[in-house]
Amino acid sequence: MHTDPKATINRLKRIEGQVRGLAQMVEDDRYCIDILHQIQAVKSAISKVESAVLKNHAAHCVADAIRSGDPAQQQEKFGELVELFEKVKR
Numbered sequence: 001m002h003t004d005p006k007a008t009i010n011r012l013k014r015i016e017g018q019v020r021g022l023a024q025m026v027e028d029d030r031y032c033i034d035i036l037h038q039i040q041a042v043k044s045a046i047s048k049v050e051s052a053v054l055k056n057h058a059a060h061c062v063a064d065a066i067r068s069g070d071p072a073q074q075q076e077k078f079g080e081l082v083e084l085f086e087k088v089k090r
Helices: 005-027 032-068 071-089
Strands: none
Touching (some): 005 032
16 A cells, blocks of 8 residues: 555544444444444545555556556456446345
8 A cells, every 4th residue: 555554444444443332322223323323424434544545446456557568467456347347236
């Protein structure tokens, strides 16, 4: 990872705390809508981390493969992205 891994780890740790908070809300039998709002917040936070990692991959790993001029490496990185997007569609 070429971007600051500490920032990504900090985001993930915040998400981890949110998920623990969700578990506590369920244990405390909190109102379902409150739990659902927190679930949406966790999903949004995960989506932001996913986007940052994807942008990093495109800016560094994919760009490096393109600059290399190596068709096999380019095809590999392109194939990884296609596979990822196919999983998203399922």
